[in-house]
Amino acid sequence: MSITIALAGNPNSGKTTLFNDLTGSSQYVGNWPGVTVEKKEGRLKGHKDVVIQDLPGIYSLSPYTLEEVVARSYLVKEKPDAILNIVDGTNIERNLYLTTQLIELGIPVVVAVNMMDLVRKNGDRIDTNKLGEALGCKVVEMSALKGQGSLEAAEAAIAAAQEKKQGEHPHVFTGSVEHAIAHIEESIQGRVDAQVLRWHAVKLFERDEKELQELQLAQDLKTHIEQHIADCEKELDDDAESIITNQRYAYISRVIDRAVKKKASRHALSVSDKIDRIVTNRILALPIFVVVMWAVYTIAMGGTKVSIGTMATDWTNDVLVSEWICGNLGAWMEAIGCAPWLTGLVVDGIVAGVGAVIGFVPQMLVLFFLLAILEDVGYMARIAFIMDRIFRRFGLSGKSFIPMLVATGCGVPGIMASRTIENDRDRKMTIMTTGFIPCGAKMPIIGLFAGALFGGSGWIATSAYFIGVGAVIVSGIILKKTKLFAGDPAPFVMELPAYHIPSAKNVLHATWERGWSFIKRAGTVILASSVVLWFLQGFGFVDGVFGMVEDNNTSLLASVGNVVAPVFAPLGFGTWQGAVATFTGLIAKENVVATFGVLYGFAEVAEDGAEIWTLLAGDFTALTAYSFMIFNLLCAPCFAAIGAIKREMNNAKWTWIAIGYMCGFAYVVAMIVYQLGMVFAGHFGVGTVVALLLLAGLVYLLLRKNKYQDSELRVPVRSVAAK
Amino acid sequence: MMPLTMAQPGQTVVIRKVTGKDEVRQHLAELGFVVEEAVTVISVIGGNLICKVKDSRVALNRDMACRIMI
Ligand SMILES: Nc1nc2c(ncn2[C@@H]2O[C@H](COP(=O)(O)OP(=O)(O)O)[C@@H](O)[C@H]2O)c(=O)[nH]1
Ligand SMILES: [Mg+2]
Numbered sequence: 001m002s003i004t005i006a007l008a009g010n011p012n013s014g015k016t017t018l019f020n021d022l023t024g025s026s027q028y029v030g031n032w033p034g035v036t037v038e039k040k041e042g043r044l045k046g047h048k049d050v051v052i053q054d055l056p057g058i059y060s061l062s063p064y065t066l067e068e069v070v071a072r073s074y075l076v077k078e079k080p081d082a083i084l085n086i087v088d089g090t091n092i093e094r095n096l097y098l099t100t101q102l103i104e105l106g107i108p109v110v111v112a113v114n115m116m117d118l119v120r121k122n123g124d125r126i127d128t129n130k131l132g133e134a135l136g137c138k139v140v141e142m143s144a145l146k147g148q149g150s151l152e153a154a155e156a157a158i159a160a161a162q163e164k165k166q167g168e169h170p171h172v173f174t175g176s177v178e179h180a181i182a183h184i185e186e187s188i189q190g191r192v193d194a195q196v197l198r199w200h201a202v203k204l205f206e207r208d209e210k211e212l213q214e215l216q217l218a219q220d221l222k223t224h225i226e227q228h229i230a231d232c233e234k235e236l237d238d239d240a241e242s243i244i245t246n247q248r249y250a251y252i253s254r255v256i257d258r259a260v261k262k263k264a265s266r267h268a269l270s271v272s273d274k275i276d277r278i279v280t281n282r283i284l285a286l287p288i289f290v291v292v293m294w295a296v297y298t299i300a301m302g303g304t305k306v307s308i309g310t311m312a313t314d315w316t317n318d319v320l321v322s323e324w325i326c327g328n329l330g331a332w333m334e335a336i337g338c339a340p341w342l343t344g345l346v347v348d349g350i351v352a353g354v355g356a357v358i359g360f361v362p363q364m365l366v367l368f369f370l371l372a373i374l375e376d377v378g379y380m381a382r383i384a385f386i387m388d389r390i391f392r393r394f395g396l397s398g399k400s401f402i403p404m405l406v407a408t409g410c411g412v413p414g415i416m417a418s419r420t421i422e423n424d425r426d427r428k429m430t431i432m433t434t435g436f437i438p439c440g441a442k443m444p445i446i447g448l449f450a451g452a453l454f455g456g457s458g459w460i461a462t463s464a465y466f467i468g469v470g471a472v473i474v475s476g477i478i479l480k481k482t483k484l485f486a487g488d489p490a491p492f493v494m495e496l497p498a499y500h501i502p503s504a505k506n507v508l509h510a511t512w513e514r515g516w517s518f519i520k521r522a523g524t525v526i527l528a529s530s531v532v533l534w535f536l537q538g539f540g541f542v543d544g545v546f547g548m549v550e551d552n553n554t555s556l557l558a559s560v561g562n563v564v565a566p567v568f569a570p571l572g573f574g575t576w577q578g579a580v581a582t583f584t585g586l587i588a589k590e591n592v593v594a595t596f597g598v599l600y601g602f603a604e605v606a607e608d609g610a611e612i613w614t615l616l617a618g619d620f621t622a623l624t625a626y627s628f629m630i631f632n633l634l635c636a637p638c639f640a641a642i643g644a645i646k647r648e649m650n651n652a653k654w655t656w657i658a659i660g661y662m663c664g665f666a667y668v669v670a671m672i673v674y675q676l677g678m679v680f681a682g683h684f685g686v687g688t689v690v691a692l693l694l695l696a697g698l699v700y701l702l703l704r705k706n707k708y709q710d711s712e713l714r715v716p717v718r719s720v721a722a723k
Numbered sequence: 724m725m726p727l728t729m730a731q732p733g734q735t736v737v738i739r740k741v742t743g744k745d746e747v748r749q750h751l752a753e754l755g756f757v758v759e760e761a762v763t764v765i766s767v768i769g770g771n772l773i774c775k776v777k778d779s780r781v782a783l784n785r786d787m788a789c790r791i792m793i
Contacts, residue, residue, distance in 0.1 A: 059753040064746055091778040094755045245752040249760075273765050273775065277732065280766040280773055385782040389769050392784070491747060492784035495754065496773065 002049040005157045006075060008102060009086035010095050011057025011067075012497050014114040018086060018144040019054040022154050044154055052154070053080060061101045062208065065422040075105060076199075082108045082161035084153060086144075089119040089126060090498075092260060096135075096252045100172055103137060104202055106195030108160035111139040112153040117146055123263035130259040136168045145503070169198055172251040176235050177243060180228040181205055187221055205229055206241045272498040276382070285386045292374070297408075300367035301443070312362030321355040341538075341548065349534030349598060354527050360590065361522070364440050365515045367409045372510035376502035380405075381494060388492045394473045395480030397421060397489045400430040404472065406514075407437040411641040413514045414439070415648055423490030429479055431648050432658045435637040436471040438464050440518070441589035442633055448593050452613035453625045464633060467669075471634055475665065478701045484657075486706075521588050521640060529587045533557070533580075533598050552599065570687055571631055571667070572624035572674040582631065588638045623681070627674035634666035668694050727762070727783075727791040728770050735763045736793040743790050754781050756791055 007015045019025070023042030044050035055074060056067030063069040075083065085102050087095040092113065103109050113119075113126055132139040138156050142149035173181065184201040192200045192215070203211040204225055217225070229240050236243050264270075269277075279288055300309035329351065333343040374380050380402055388398025399421045407414025414434050421427040438446065442464070450460035479485045536557035540549040549555050553576075561576025568574045568582070577599050584591040600612045620628065636642060636659045646655045675691030678684075724739050738760050741748050755777035756762070763775040770785030783791075 059750070062746075062749055062753070064750045064753070094777040094779055097753060097755075241749060242752070245749070246757055249755075249757055269763075269765075272780070273763075276765050276773055276780070280768065282766065282768050285766075285768055381782075385771065385773065386768065388782075388784055389771055398784075491787045492771070492782065493747075493750065493754065493787055494782045496780040496782055498780070 006080035309366035394476035631670035
């Protein structure tokens with residue numbers, strides 16, 4: 001028979017680190033709360049019949065965040081054989097709060113005090129025997145990061161599961177509360193398993209809504225219970241929920257007094273606090289943030305001597321792809337006498353398409369690497385705090401900033417990072433707007449047009465970022481005034497991890513995880529779509545006969561593109577090439593450049609497509625190019641990101657709202673820019689009028705009064721729990 | 724009594740009361756903000772603050788900090 005052991009504990013207590021150590025897998029370990037959202041299963045190394053279940057971090061069993069909902073329903077409903085409760089030894093008092101709830105669940109619990117390396121370094125002492133006696137369960141020491149004591153902890157949990165022994169419930173509450181709880185237990189006896197009687201009774205005492213709903217008690221029973229609660233509240237002059245909370249803490253502090261010896265006084269400032277005094281200082285916080293971000297982007301994407309990312313990308317494009325692969329491959333294939341169509345397919349189709357994307361990988365990896373360091377050090381969590389004040393002005397929370405930062409690399413992990421946002425509406429809004437941020441894959445589009453039509457001006461890339469950020473802000477303001485998103489952003493509360501030296505393993509793992517999805521796309525979707533594209537643009541019907549075409553204006557692709565093209569005419573790029581490129585951009589944004597490369601029949605296109613600049617300049621004007629760029633930057637993101645939106649929204653309606661909104665917004669903005677730009681060129685027509693009306697509409701949506709402002713004072717944080 | 728936002732960086736104060744009656748207060752309690760607990764303010768930016776409570780650092784925005792009376 002197999003045994004399931006659930007890892008439960010506060011966020012950042014080291015559950016995932018332990019999980020990876022025990023199961024040999026490599027789940028993402030992040031130094032900020034809320035990285036693990038789904039539960040993950042794995043088998044204990046060397047024990048095939050033991051399943052280890054990683055759970056999201058929780059502060060208590062009263063669900064507040066989405067993660068807490070996941071963890072609570074797992075523990076209460078699916079009932080693992082044992083719970084291994086990971087406790088952060090450096091913050092033991094707060095961590096034990098959850099422990100006092102877990103031991104009420106009637107499932108064998110083993111407490112593993114983690115981060116013992118830090119506890120010892122601080123000179124503190126924890127007496128696990130005394131702790132165990134007080135809590136009524138086994139307590140072991142551990143340092144998951146160093147792999148010390150991990151296996152022993154797992155074995156203790158297995159033993160507890162096999163014994164099925166439940167410890168005596170410690171006397172956490174005072175006389176009158178225990179009295180009320182005993183009465184409640186009596187009245188619901190038989191309705192719930194004897195094991196979980198106490199848990200349900202305590203929950204009823206707290207008047208937990210979910211609990212009341214689920215138990216469906218008769219009215220007289222409810223009144224009877226309510227009487228006991230009210231008596232107790234009156235006696236202690238406090239509300240039931242606070243009574244329970246306060247008594248849990250009071251109990252813990254009695255236990256701690258006996259079992260834990262701290263060297264430094266609790267209110268002495270640690271190194272981490274001293275760093276925070278500077279980094280999150282009223283005056284210095286923003287300048288430091290700007291400098292850090294500037295350094296990150298300069299190193300990853302800038303054009304200076306320290307821009308490792310750019311240098312590696314240039315090398316890949318100019319040497320690896322152009323010289324080594326392209327030049328040699330074409331010559332070699334001709335030399336061995338390959339059929340011209342095959343050489344064409346490989347060189348003009350595959351290499352042109354995939355090469356455009358591969359060049360981008362080094363820059364991505366450098367960016368993700370630097371962001372991973374900021375994250376593991378603990379700075380990311382501070383960024384959320386610093387940015388909260390600014391983001392709140394347009395209806396987002398500081399926590400929305402991290403997804404957007406990650407999205408400058410790739411939208412998929414960016415959208416996934418939105419999970420840390422507790423409030424349902426804030427999370428949805430973040431998911432909807434994160435796609436506007438110019439991700440790494442959109443950079444080639446910008447590079448292409450900047451080079452072809454704007455003389456390589458750096459302003460184009462800069463303006464692209466402004467457009468992206470502007471779209472986020474404008475959308476934030478507009479959406480917040482609609483019924484769907486009405487209400488203030490949820491109040492910001494976030495535990496900040498202590499600063500620590502980044503661990504090479506965590507940083508490399510995070511870099512690889514995010515970078516790999518990028519590389520995988522190049523090898524799969526982009527490869528396949530380049531082949532399909534090459535075929536569609538190279539073949540067609542000429543005089544009723546199917547075959548290879550000389551002029552790709554007569555190709556299959558052109559016929560299809562021509563059907564869709566009129567839709568984009570009001571935006572200025574109603575050509576079949578423009579339509580096709582926009583569509584392939586949905587497969588992956590880098591594909592836009594690859595598409596122009598294949599369409600203009602060039603053997604190889606560098607990342608910024610330098611070879612096709614002149615051809616492109618013939619088909620686009622500065623204005624149509626800019627409009628095309630805006631539309632492609634803001635419209636629906638690539639399929640991979642749409643998939644991420646769908647997963648995170650977990651709801652078809654919301655997925656469509658998000659995609660529809662993005663496309664609509666992109667269309668409107670591109671049209672306004674194009675049509676009003678045309679006015680400067682002396683054109684005035686129906687399009688101008690429509691554009692002016694749209695602009696007026698946009699301004700109205702931005703400036704109108706928010707009629708939902710004060711209608712809803714309470715923030716429905718628990719709306720996620722209702723699902 | 725005054726709200727926590729009035730405390731200066733570096734100051735250690737004792738919580739007298741946490742106002743409001745909803746899940747937000749419960750969440751604050753789970754994080755350690757309970758009556759008679761001491762908090763040390765580490766930094767304040769425009770009413771948002773980072774403070775130390777029960778050995779952990781928690782960032783709070785102004786609305787939240789205003790509910791904590793010292
Ligand atoms: N010093 C030290 N750090 C640890 C230990 N266990 C985990 N960590 C670090 O604590 C942070 C949070 O770990 P994680 O496993 O993601 O925690 P989770 O949120 O509970 O899954 C990471 O930066 C880990 O490297 C430990 O035993 N000692
Ligand atoms: Mg985790």
